[in-house]
Amino acid sequence: MSLTYDDVVAKYEPVLGLEVHVELNTNSKMFCGCSTIFGAEPNTQTCPVCLALPGALPTVNEKAIESTIKIGLALNCSIAPFSRFARKNYFYPDMPKNFQISQYDEPICVNGYVDVEIQTDEGTKQFRVEVERVHMEEDTGKSLHVGGATGRIHGADYSLLDYNRAGIPLVEIVTKIVPGTGKYAPEVAKAYVSELRDILRGLGVSDVKMEQGSLRCDANVSLRLIGSDVLGTRSETKNVNSLRSVERAVRGEMIRHAELLNKGERVVQETRHFQEDTGLTRSGRSKEQAEDYRYFPEPDLVPVAPDAAWIEELRAAIPERPSLHRKRLQEAWNVPAKEMEAMINADVLGIVEATVALGADPTKARSWWLGEISRLANERDTAIADLAITPTDVAAIVALVEKGELTDKLARQVVEGVIAGEGTPAEVVSKRGIKVVNDDGALMAAIEKVCAEQAETAEKVRSGHLPAAGALIGAVMKETKGQADAARVRELLLGHLGQ
Amino acid sequence: MIRSSAAEMAAKLVTGEVTSVALTQAHLDRIASVDADVHAFLHVDTEGALAQAAAIDAKRAKGEKLSPLAGVPLALKDVMAQKGIPTTCGSKILEGWRPPYDSTVVANLKKNDIVILGKTNMDEFAMGSSTENSAYGPTHNPWDLTRIPGGSGGGSSAALAAFEAPLAIGTDTGGSIRQPAAVTGTVGVKPTYGGVSRYGLVAFSSSLDQAGPCARTVLDAALLHEAIAGHDPKDSTSIKAPVPQVVAAAKSGDVKGMKIGVVKELNGDGYQAGVRARFEESLELLAKAGAEIVEVSAPNFEYALAAYYLIAPSECSSNLARFDAMRYGLRVGDVDGAAAESVMNLTREVGFGKEVKRRIILGTYALSSGYYDAYYGSAQKVRTLITQDFTNAFTKADVLVSPTCPTTAFKIGEKANDPLAMYLNDIATIPVNMAGIGGMSLPSGLADEDGLPVGFQIMSPVMKDERMYSVGAALEAALLSKWGAPLLDKAPIMGGSK
Amino acid sequence: MSSLSRDDVAKLAGLARIEMSEEELVALSNEFTVILDAVARVQEVAGADVEATSHPLPLRNVFRTDVVVPSLTPEEALSGAPAQEEQRFRVPQILGEE
């Protein structure tokens, strides 16, 4: 008796809370000078501090504090004039000190919000997701489970630990309960994480790669009967590592809870693990007996008390919120929503914007980056950003086309040349000897030659069958090695044939 | 040669009357002959010490400018990480561990060309007042081998008193430098918290721990103090300020016009008669040297011991969590199919001694939810009150003084099964750690009833460490002229001396 | 009067990851009755209006610039490991969460 989602939301109101962990992209770790490069050989980025060797002491990375304050400001939080690190004590082999340096009752940022929009059948809906706190902590090491079938813990014979990740700065962003989402809870959760990711990317404080774990979401879900004030027991789903999974996990948990409740069973307060393959969650550690973390102020570190001037300096450097920024661009450029979406998905919005700022027409800039250049990137299996072509180059190419010095077709050759490392567009043009043939005399000579060679086709055109002109134009273009302006060729050809 | 002060040894090294290799060898010989009885050392680095000494002699031969203590040997408390040298903290759980890095104190010692002879015994993880809690057996007091040398730094103090080293490093969380100094007739200084880096000092209680110099004279302590002190960016709680001018203060020893405050609460009931007599005598000598003796009151000191036995165990329960058999140290119970959790449990059962377990459990309790406010939270408040008491007292006096401990050295085994009686040893030293100020213990003579050394404690405000050196040097000079010879000359001659 | 039962001590020992024999549990619970009485004295003076001091020095904002410094070599990092494999610390199977 599987419930449908509609059955669930007809009876229950979902109560949603989200915890997002973000790895900051600092050069060094949170409490030591070890590098944070992803994917290094195991245990090559460790030191006495992040291995918790006896006697080692932590020191705070200033950039991590700055990034956290920036995040707080971008999420409309208050920045605490006094905050402290605390030790969260629990034993786990991937955590070298067997306590995590985190923040407890004195987090650095509190009381913010993020407005998110979702598209529904009834049009665009806005929700305000309130942020309870933003705090700093450190990441754990990584364990590799050996033996057993699946690489999961259960059934493993032993584990191998790599502490390269241990101590990488993490920022934890915790929402308050998000009220009134109703049936839209899964979409709101996804939209929130997506918005957060954009904001963080815009701040430049994190790589925000969910698939690499630099942005991780835990979704807390409970249900209560519509009309009742009694909150249900919540589950906390971890391992949700894509935007789509956020939505699926919330929806899946709502259905699972409802099925239990309908059967008169109890929801267990526990950690659950999302499984990409099935879209279902699996039970993790039960939290029936709440862990006693014995938090206390970290005695090896001193309080963080940012002064107002520092905060204001950071506030001044906060970029416009990406979603608002986008809205503004969309209006200024007069772009359809679909196209906007395409630019965002292809991750070219910033580049297009830079190109437009250099004087290029928005439509042209967009079509170059999203079209030809994207295609070339695909072909080479690299990211657009990694190609050797810059907004300056593209703006120059657009200008050359506008001035009539290049045709679209020639411009494509220039783009290719720039990407191949042949220099600036001007250098590529001169090195490759690319120029538009706009000498009518030369064109006429080519036209006459072609008409003579393809007399039958020329006759068709002359007698009014215009589609046949295409073949002749193509031949002329070939004759002029593609350097002619096709429109001008057409004009001259049709005139020559009395049309 | 080994009975001289470090300053005298340094002078002879400068004139070339002796080489560092010879001086080091003399101390290694002394260790070889007496340490079977004293058991001050857990590890003697014969080769390393001689190599270091030879390198220093070579530098001196080339005419390089060397630091004041260059070439003088030192004994290092086994709580300090030294690269490649066994560092056990007196615990089974770290048996065989060789750190891949140097603590800042060790780096500073090496930079100053001080020769490190080896590692000294201590109460396990610095928890204790007798060095009986070492997993490697107790250290014996050179004044009477049946008695304790104090703790936790009993190895360092005994090494000094037995002339196995002229200098030693100690650490002081609740009195572990000063109380051993007191009961062995040596000098020990706990600098202002943050004055000496804690990087590489294996933590017991992070907000209380402080490394410091141990020596046989006040000047030697000052020379060593200046060598190891100073700001360290690796320790976030290190003070960014110039090191107090302790050597100059120790050399001048001037107390004229200084106000010396006797803490009313740290004297009287519970203090041995001989301890009180020596204390009064020292006060008279200081008055004669030109100091003004005043009485001050610190009403909240009576809660210091209780607060300490909540704060230190709480912090240690967390600090010692890293000893879990995963990355270093002992591993017990790693049989086929065993889970990490059970290996941790078994290793910690076997690897930790009774007192360490007692404090970990006490600290776990004091921090646990529902009890935090009543215990840890209240203890932190007491800490505020104690600091206020000191602040008030220092408006009336430049330094404060008291006996270092209520009694002289007790017999090994006497208090082993009575933790509370043991804790009382530190009643006069603990307030200093709670407030983070400086404290010194120097010998004030022998108690009439048992002929054992008595310590005199001097306390100075934060980063005014030079004051305790001024007072210490003045008192030391007055006592020396009264005794006619250093106090340690009265200690029994130990067998095999060279 | 404060006290800890044998079961309380067992729970704390579990939190602190220390295996304890029945004898030890009972002995510690007896000792704690005495020790807790002594330390509970802190509550006599610690009024609500007294601020907590968690640290002896009034330091603030001690930071390090975000600069990479050389790490240990993997050999140094693993030098104390009770067991190792593939340049990683080898530990017994981890039960519980993944």
Ligand SMILES: [Mg+2]
């Ligand atoms: Mg967290």
Ligand SMILES: [Zn+2]
């Ligand atoms: Zn590190």
